[in-house]
């Protein structure tokens with residue numbers, strides 16, 4: 087069990103311009119440089135991974151029980167997380183009251199902080215893909231349990247858990263299309 091480091095001495099653990107903060111589980115096959123590009127803090131021990139994986143398995147089993155018949159067996163056949171395979175995990179939180187920005191743009195819609203974090207995730211995703219690194223967003227997690235596992239500060243809002251790594255095989259067809267779970271739908275534009 088690796089020792090826990092002192093709370094947040096690493097620059098990359100602090101809130102970014104829009105309050106997004108990341109905790110990472112150290113890279114092994116992706117270079118530190120690339121992980122830093124992704125905004126990751128590389129100090130948190132890998133020891134959190136089993137608890138995160140158990141969290142996913144519990145949440146996933148619970149989600150599966152909501153389906154019946156073929157939908158349930160189809161759901162069970164989907165690979166919905168790469169937690170065991172991905173060399174880099176990022177838990178991304180949003181600081182709920184950062185000094186940065188002095189509150190600008192979030193008086194009426196405080197959820198903008200989280201939206202801003204998601205924009206940063208999207209940028210990370212594009213940068214990773216440009217470098218042939220795959221990104222998977224794992225949303226089948228109990229956020230409160232994840233928060234406790236990572237011992238995150240109370241004023242951090244858990245926003246996303248990402249798995250990064252080189253894909254085992256290239257595939258432009260999304261899994262959900264390939265398995266027939268859900269096809270693309272037409273975008274419904276409304277002129278006002």
Ligand SMILES: Cc1cc2nc3c(=O)[nH]c(=O)nc-3n(C[C@H](O)[C@H](O)[C@H](O)COP(=O)(O)O)c2cc1C
Nearest residue numbers: 165166167168211215220221222223224225226260
């Ligand atoms: C908000 C959000 C949540 C997602 N949650 C999951 C998830 O829990 N499990 C999963 O397998 N894929 C999930 N996905 C989809 C994958 O992360 C991702 O779309 C897939 O790996 C394809 O990545 P690519 O488009 O870069 O090839 C989610 C995507 C988004 C945008």
